[in-house]
Amino acid sequence: MRIALAQINTVVGDVDANLAAIRESIRRARLESASLVAFPELTLTGYPLLDLVHHQPLLERQRAALDELARASDDLSVVVGFVDFDPDRVGSNGRPIVYNAAAVLRHGSILGVHHKVLLPEYDVFFEQRYFSRGRQGLVVDLDGLRVGVQVCEDLWDLHYETKVTLDQARAGARLIINLSASPFNLGKGQSRRQLIQRHVRQAGCPLLFVNQVGGEDGYEGELVFDGDSLAYDRAGSLVGRGKLFEEDLVLVDLDEEGHGAVVSDREFDEDLEALGALVLGVREYARRTGFRKALVGLSGGVDSALVAVVAARALGAENVLGVSMPSRYSSDHSREDARELARNLGLEFRTIPIEKVHQAYLETLADSFEGTKPDVTEENLQARARGAILMALSNKTGALLLSTGNKTEVALGYCTLYGDMNGGLMVIADVSKPRVYAICRHINREAGREVIPRRTILKPPSAELKEDQVDPFDYDVVGPLTDLLVEQELTVEQCVARGYPRELAERLLRMIRVSEYKRRQAAPGIRITKRAFGVGRRHPIA
């Protein structure tokens, strides 16, 4: 039999758009003589729905859409995600009961409905908050072939008592299809492959994993869905694979025994994957919020250079404006490097000196500052003048302001709230400084030329907010140590055991804690690691 995995980009809340995309995939699957087509999790509503799950008109509209699809179905089986609900029963949250569900449509009717059994309530997931739990995995009979249908977390059963896949195999399933909205993070591709292979060994039948692609608002940050759908046959061999970060219709041919023709797997390169995720994240955020143009302040440093490259790839260089805003402390090379980057990328470029505004602030505040020494206040004023100028350009031109702080800076609070943190999206807020350098080098290597000026990569990082300032960190040490403290939540003791100086670990932990208030007011960032700020991480401000 031939199965089509429709790796589509659904849109949260837009049932009509999702229905149209589903119909198009059904049409193509039929042309390809598939006998079954499967879609990602919550296909009709998009994922994650957040509080929209309580929006009754949306629930009714998508339920009607499901019925339309069912009525139009024939001997091509369609497995599609939707929200099942019971308006007459109320859950413990006082809201009508809803299920994260999947339906099997065939010959004009709904052949079976699966309610997601395992509901993740950790990290970026809030499903116990929104959904009621299903009792067991669905197994349906399709022309004598028993097919198990499950949704996303049903597969990730390590810490759950219920084992959906194994139960389905025991109930006679000879093929299992998993509808997913599995967000990207570095290393996720490998863990999915290991997980599926383990299940295939245990269940003794093929397992097909169809994943959503695109970017969605994860409430506390931007989630990227990477596609990368996977089909493993009964022997545990990869027999189908969806594109990374792109829509795809994956065709999988399985014989009666559940075996297929082996396909080669992709290569795993973290810098390439991170860059792809950032580009998709920016493109999707802009699409959803209706921006066609973007705006980046270019300092001549690596962070803004990387954001500019990402923006140009996501929206087209012709839709990106780079702005250099030199101050009395800016070096010549900063201005030149910013200009050269813009030229290399083909961006529109503008220079707007901040001296006049900076001076006006100092004069306006002279009385208030009398008798005090210059401190971080004066530095912040420059960052805030730049932030206001960028926002004025954004307001005037309708371009999305992208902010440029990296994960290490944002972790340590080495950034100015209402200044360089301004913007609708913090593009690299989940990319640590050493990885910023690695991705920049990757970009130049891949291009075979200096897209990002060599000097930008080689010079010591500086905020240039006072004379002869350079960043007070050795990022080669501080970057990884900060990652250990944030991503892996190591204690100071554990960092010391790994060879880091205790004093440094304590200092960084203190900096991470006292800057929580800044992150609370930060724009959403694009998540590329297991533990991004905002997304799934909830630490008190005090």
Next chain:
Amino acid sequence: MRIALAQINTVVGDVDANLAAIRESIRRARLESASLVAFPELTLTGYPLLDLVHHQPLLERQRAALDELARASDDLSVVVGFVDFDPDRVGSNGRPIVYNAAAVLRHGSILGVHHKVLLPEYDVFFEQRYFSRGRQGLVVDLDGLRVGVQVCEDLWDLHYETKVTLDQARAGARLIINLSASPFNLGKGQSRRQLIQRHVRQAGCPLLFVNQVGGEDGYEGELVFDGDSLAYDRAGSLVGRGKLFEEDLVLVDLDEEGHGAVVSDREFDEDLEALGALVLGVREYARRTGFRKALVGLSGGVDSALVAVVAARALGAENVLGVSMPSRYSSDHSREDARELARNLGLEFRTIPIEKVHQAYLETLADSFEGTKPDVTEENLQARARGAILMALSNKTGALLLSTGNKTEVALGYCTLYGDMNGGLMVIADVSKPRVYAICRHINREAGREVIPRRTILKPPSAELKEDQVDPFDYDVVGPLTDLLVEQELTVEQCVARGYPRELAERLLRMIRVSEYKRRQAAPGIRITKRAFGVGRRHPIA
């Protein structure tokens, strides 16, 4: 028997401070000859813990503190909240299993442990995310009296199948004690009373509710805990009551039949309660974050006037700086009203005109703005100049900047991100414009004089960002309608059915939706209604 309800202000994460407060209450309860003293939910760790619940050293420290309390216990029974954990078992979130627990300590040991059965996962609560569920309510025997111990939500059982209170009564409980961290919202006092009275009728025994007091970081906003502990005897009469918004040790005397002497209930006044909650919220936020001084931009309007009054009450007038920042568009009365308010309250007051900075921005951006018409950009620049000046004063003096947007403005996006939204805490972000006026009038009435200048209350609201500007809303209509759309989540149809014009309802709903991105970057607000922005409300940006 005499029971003491120790309505204390616990501190999240500070086990030593909480232990000291518990010991002090035990000492006082002993002096009062109480035979039992009960504390609020999660007494030893504070509530809510958020991700600190995963912090192993904290868990171990509070477990050791529980043992210390148990060893020191004698014939005064102590009922105290803590986090119980099982390091050898892992939950479905991949973390060690933890319980939101209460222990009964007596005669040197732990007599019994209750694991919270009903775990709220809605609104401001995320307990299924963090805790495992207990199986049933604890009932312990204290000198022949069977006492049921439960935690907070165990009482709010309407939508749960398990009925903890009734089960405890059936298991023979003749007294039930509920340890709570029940956050304040308007109307909560009445609902708690109705709920407890219903349970007393059904269970046929006295029910004592001891609540935390103070303010805590609810991750998406500032939660206020109002105290207002309650004791109802077997007849359903109020026989003990804790102070509102203050620490208290409530003594309750019950005879062998479970009857006590009736006490009078408090009055319910929403304006008074709202004001009290705001004052406590500011005081607690400042205490936790280490600020002793605050800073408010005074426009001469009601919003900043109310915030200034709240700040003066929370921190002392001598610790509050009011700043007037007139522009070319400011009216004389705005400057005068700001100055008069500061004088009435006894605030330090400063005037810092923004003209020079405003002009510098316009000149700096003249090239970029050439050929465009003045629009919201120029208005935002003024708000951002003010925001940067206030942040400079905050940076320089170490004073906490309080922002002044009300709930109606914040809902409709009638506020400037990185401008008047700047600040560590949005004091009145959950107070709709009509309620701002009501509280201001309440303040003057209560004081018997014009604390807030009469003209501030009577003049038409204006942002004064261009010539002859007044706010484009009739707040008497728009305020309540916005509340219906946000707090009660009514659809446009439902608003029309209540007599509001369809066009207006649609326009406001659109404004609410498109300004979601601003609220996502807003400072935390103090929650006073059932549905504040941020707190428990999760709508997508797009």
